[in-house]
Amino acid sequence: MEHIDWQLQRFGEGADRAAIIWRDRACDYSELTDRYRQWLGRLEAAGVRPGDSVGVLSDFSPGAVSCLLALLKMRCVLVPLAWESRDQHQAFFRTGELDHRVEIDDQDQGVVARVEEHRRNHPLMERLRAAGKAGLVLFSSGSTGKPKAILHSLPELLNKFRKPRHCYRTLTFLLFDHIGGFNTLFYTLANLGCVVAAADRSVPSVCAVIEKHRVELLPTSPSFLNLMLLSGAHKSYDLSSLKLISYGTEVMPERTLRMANAAFPKTRFLQTYGLSELGILRSKSESDESLRVRIGGEDYETRVTDGRLQIRAQSSMLGYLNAPSPFDEDGWFDTGDSVIREGDYYRILGRQSDIINVGGQKVYPAEVEQVIAEMNGVIDVSVKGEQHLLMGQVVTATVQVAEPVPAVQMRKRIAEHCRGRLQPFMIPVKVKVATEGQVNYRFKKIRR
């Protein structure tokens, strides 16, 4: 049985249970099924055909979820897109070989539009179509700063969800253009849980939603936990409904985990691990306080080579649409994460490469350097991450300039230049101006 048919059968078993809470309104599984059927008709009427690549621009609304399910049924290639990455959408449309685009507005109303000029010849896409399978394209940043388009075959990716697991009322912290958000959605639907959409990812919004809708599972990042603990928001809201907090996307500082456990003594903590290329692995933390984690599950094998974690997955992506295959000849994927193996457990130390991780969002130095280097008067620039208690890491830049400028002013100029060209978290929060020592010294004297 195809996943979607299995999934619809499940929906029938829990018809009157809430499936999604979006903007404080609950949509139950029977309404979700109705909307799914409406979408099937609408998509067909708009000329969407099996094998078509369809972009869906939306947040976690019932309309968007039912549209994704209809596209899955039609064996289309799903390309979920978030409003935040809007500047890059034109490039994403080309790489994802988009045939159609669905835009869902804040009233949860959708419009289907054909993408006129596009190519349709990528061998991996052709392979998927020939096999008659639905696909998924996710975009991540590439090491040169160019986002990589990751193509998954959906039947393989979704297969693991058929095994019954705990059912939770789950807050969606990440959107479904991210493997974490996509995973949360399909896990929750498969277990007839309820997806609760947060209006935004700020601490007060998330806490308010948890309190109001008695959220049980909060999948989040260490940075978010840090911000919540610092602001004391967990004391001003009733978060007693939380049964489980899962954390991933970046390395958890021991101190944060300790403080979080103290703040939520009745809540369990679980470390998760996953990659856009491979999906989310099953994981089990040694204990609530421990950073040691067992990862794997039926579909995954793990090993350590040169101190780095390598994974082989039955459900791994078919490949990148715009980069060479990263798999070795036996199908192993090098995660680039340094790990220590202790018995059955791994301890994840972090990326071995120079990727900067700002609150779980990846920043590739080259991408930021390219943008700053465009500025007049900038001779050279190097961007790196700096440890930060709140965000895990922040982006810092050292610029060599023709005319000396105070660092504070230079940062302002860089921020102005980067706005619109980079996402806010990629803009350096700290700038050092590198000139010759003498100039620097003179300069300081002038300012005093």
Next chain:
Amino acid sequence: MQKTDLIEMMTALLVDALKEEGSDDPERAGAGAPLLGSDAVLSSIGLVTFITGVESVLEEEYEVAVTLVSEEAFSRRQSPFRTIDTLADYILELSGDATNDAVQEAVSE
């Protein structure tokens, strides 16, 4: 280093930070403007940028090297990052000037 100077300096930085975030209401950048919580005027990355900016100005203009976001700040019962006003007190305390100010006030009285 006087508290009034610090507040003036940080207010100017907050106006900049608000502009950077596209806010057209720099009026919100007062000494009592909430930096944390549901009414916070900045996003989380905006707050980090603002705090780092304060550190940079302290270093450049006052030759005071302090790390504002620290375990010590976390462990306080009340966060020093609530407002510019509370942050100014925290900076004075960290830089050791709080005692000097108190002495000066005592002398001028």
